[in-house]
Amino acid sequence: MPGAAMAADAVTLGPVPALRIELQALSLGHRQVLHPLTLAPAPRAWTAIVGPNGAGKSTLLRAIAGLLPFDGTLTLDGKPWHAWPAKARARQVAWLGQNEAASEDLTAYDIAMLGRLPHQPWLAPASAADHATVEHAMRQTQSWDWRDRALGSLSGGERQRVLLARALAVRSGVLLMDEPLAHLDPPHQSDWARIVRGRVAAGGAVVSVLHELNVALQADTLVVMDGGRIVHQGAPHDPATHDALQRVFHHRLLILQVQGRWVALNE
Ligand SMILES: Nc1ncnc2c1ncn2[C@@H]1O[C@H](COP(=O)(O)OP(=O)(O)OP(=O)(O)O)[C@@H](O)[C@H]1O
Numbered sequence: 001m002p003g004a005a006m007a008a009d010a011v012t013l014g015p016v017p018a019l020r021i022e023l024q025a026l027s028l029g030h031r032q033v034l035h036p037l038t039l040a041p042a043p044r045a046w047t048a049i050v051g052p053n054g055a056g057k058s059t060l061l062r063a064i065a066g067l068l069p070f071d072g073t074l075t076l077d078g079k080p081w082h083a084w085p086a087k088a089r090a091r092q093v094a095w096l097g098q099n100e101a102a103s104e105d106l107t108a109y110d111i112a113m114l115g116r117l118p119h120q121p122w123l124a125p126a127s128a129a130d131h132a133t134v135e136h137a138m139r140q141t142q143s144w145d146w147r148d149r150a151l152g153s154l155s156g157g158e159r160q161r162v163l164l165a166r167a168l169a170v171r172s173g174v175l176l177m178d179e180p181l182a183h184l185d186p187p188h189q190s191d192w193a194r195i196v197r198g199r200v201a202a203g204g205a206v207v208s209v210l211h212e213l214n215v216a217l218q219a220d221t222l223v224v225m226d227g228g229r230i231v232h233q234g235a236p237h238d239p240a241t242h243d244a245l246q247r248v249f250h251h252r253l254l255i256l257q258v259q260g261r262w263v264a265l266n267e
Pocket residue numbers: 028029030031033051052053054055056057058059060
């Protein structure tokens with residue numbers, strides 16, 4: 001469907017687990033990067049993590065994805081993260097990282113199919129359902145047309161849409177994305193937000209680290225970070241959320257409503 005917007009048609013997700021992090025401290029090198037915080041992304045909701053450079057957004061997302069050790073607890077449905085078999089966990093929590101390394105020689109289709117690995121028995125070929133799910137995810141992100149091209153031959157935005165298709169193909173209840181809008185042009189940024197809305201409508205929990213405040217202000221909850229701490233959590237229309245944004249960005253924003261939607265302009 002050339003030229004069509006990324007489709008946000010309904011998907012059926014697996015069970016949506018309760019993910020919860022209670023962190024006391026996280027250090028990288030000899031620096032404490034995150035300070036005590038708790039985050040429990042709600043099902044049926046899109047949570048956007050925002051804050052200035054170096055606030056600790058990516059580190060928090062990596063911690064909640066089980067990718068970084070820290071002092072504290074990470075649980076899925078009340079059970080410690082490491083008590084889950086890795087494959088069962090991978091079916092429930094999908095991850096799209098920032099500037100992700102991937103096998104550049106693989107085709108876009110094969111990359112997206114990697115999202116189905118947690119569902120496949122060891123060494124089993126992909127099933128018809130796996131192929132259908134991958135096609136759906138690639139059509140959603142409008143990456144189907146270059147399915148036979150090597151990942152390494154794609155532009156930054158095209159590549160990002162393939163990696164997004166891989167994450168969507170997992171059909172996990174929880175979807176964690178670090179700067180998912182990197183390289184996406186404005187229409188595809190809007191389409192990404194529509195896909196997120198579709199996941200939320202299906203019951204999913206979506207957590208994204210975003211620099212694009214205008215997109216973040218469309219989320220259900222904003223988690224505002226500064227200096228390795230969560231300084232505020234609230235709805236995008238809440239004046240307290242606007243105050244928190246102004247504080248962490250040194251009052252260099254104009255936050256206003258345009259056609260019923262909150263937007264943030266640089267000063
Ligand atoms: N390997 C490391 N060793 C020491 N400090 C690190 C390391 N990696 C990151 N940091 C520091 O941790 C802090 C948080 O980094 P993080 O990438 O989580 O911030 P961020 O909010 O995602 O920033 P940005 O908006 O710039 O992407 C930063 O001050 C960063 O310099």
